[in-house]
Amino acid sequence: MKTNKNNPISRRDFIKKLGIGTASTAALMVMEPFSMMAKKQDGNTPVVDNKMTYRVNRRSGDKVSLLGFGMMRLPRNQEDVNQLVDYALAHGVNYFDTAPAYGRSEEATGIALKRHPRNQYYIATKMSNQRSFGFEECKRMYERSFERLQIDYIDYYLMHSIGGSGMDEFNRRFIDNGLLDFLVEEKKAGRIRNLGFSYHGNVEVFDWLLDHDDKYHWDFVQIELNYVDWRHASLGNGGWKKDADAEYLYNKLEKTGIQAVVMEPLLGGRLANVPEEFAEQLKAQRPNNSIASWAFRWVGTLPNILTALSGMNNMDHLIDNVNTFSPLDPCTEQEKALLAKIADGMSGYPIIPCTACSYCMPCPYDVDIPKNFAYYNEAVNTKLLPLPDKTAADYASRRKTFVTGYKKAIDEKAWASQCMDCEECLKKCPQQIRIPNQMARIVELIRE
Secondary structure, three states: OOOOOOOOOOHHHHHHHOOOOHHHHHHHEEOOOOOEEOOOOOOOOOEEOOOOOEEEOOOOOOEEEOEEEEOOOOOOOHHHHHHHHHHHHHOOOOEEEOOOOOOOHHHHHHHHHHOOOHHHOEEEEEEOOOOOOOHHHHHHHHHHHHHHHOOOOEEEEEEEEEOOOHHHHHHHHHHOOOHHHHHHHHHHOOOEEEEEEEEOOOHHHHHHHHHOHHHHOOOEEEEEOOOOHHHHOOOOEOOEOOOOOHHHHHHHHHHHOOOEEEEOOOOOOHHHOOOHHHHHHHHHHOOOOOHHHHHHHHHHHOOOEEEEEEOOOOHHHHHHHHHHEOOEOOOOHHHHHHHHHHHHHHOOOOOOOOOOOOOOOOOOOOOOHHHHHHHHHHHHHOOOOOOOOOOOOOHHHHHHHHHHHHHHHOOHHHOHHHOOOOOOOHHHOOOOOOHHHHHHHHHHHHOO
């Protein structure tokens, strides 16, 4: 390696409350095992057999683990963070993604990684200037990232969440104030090794940035990509609509020669908890594999992916994901066809397309937006919703079950009924969900 200078309710908790081609892929994979040391508290340092799959960044030469560690929602206890990072590093994960917008994530990431040699990992962080465009304020945010991460260069630096409000906002955030020119100069100086951006929303901004690659020389671009968004992101679902499917974003990046870093490979956890009828189909094919592993294998099969991020805030998830990529077993054509069929089916489910990113939080009226949406979606996935016609014989019992579980799962002060329709959340949501409208749907169900 070069050395140049927040929690939705789980399915288990929910139920408790209710009482592209393999050949081209192989050509771009690096599955070269090497040993790393996993330190134990007793001082012993056993060698771990690392079979992680790697991809080479074609623009910088970095060898990056195909599984990346998303550090957005970390345990509160630093020792727990340290243990997750230690295990990840020991098993070949070397890409760690954070941002100033993720609370104390940068600080916790810096503490955990500082305990390891600097040449064993890549750090990605971001310019999260969605609310403040002034150059000096932005520069200070950039400098604080170095301080919190305890580093003197950043491996992967991103303009954060580009495209949400179109070209005008992008220009205010990065062009008019000279910030993008500053970041380009920082890259030339070696304080940024790879420069890119994370994209949400308006495809005009995405196209403009790629069309100006000859000027800015993007080393990578982070996009939302999964087997549902591949062809269904732009269809609209529950009031949500994107300008372009992930297939368009991926193909344009591939044509431009820029590799993709993937966010939301599980679509905010939805693809780890698919409706039961789809889960049964996946289990029939691979009974020993987790449902989540299918989504990661699908993403990893695409050859122009540099790394796929997963927010692994507990050891079970980390171990399962490491196993999925150690080494990656690419999806067969038959498996890709099955996932495409499941994606078609899921696109018709009346879910709220929340990815639990929590950008909408905090709510001025204390509504727990992600948790409300997660509960509602789990009711859809378990077929408790949509409720039958109000004249149906089981309407009252099913509604009672929904309401009873809702009141146990979510604190009263965070209920959807606390929403005052202030619309503060709308400008923050990268999925462009009409949040107050969706809250009204939940209120209608729980109203006495």
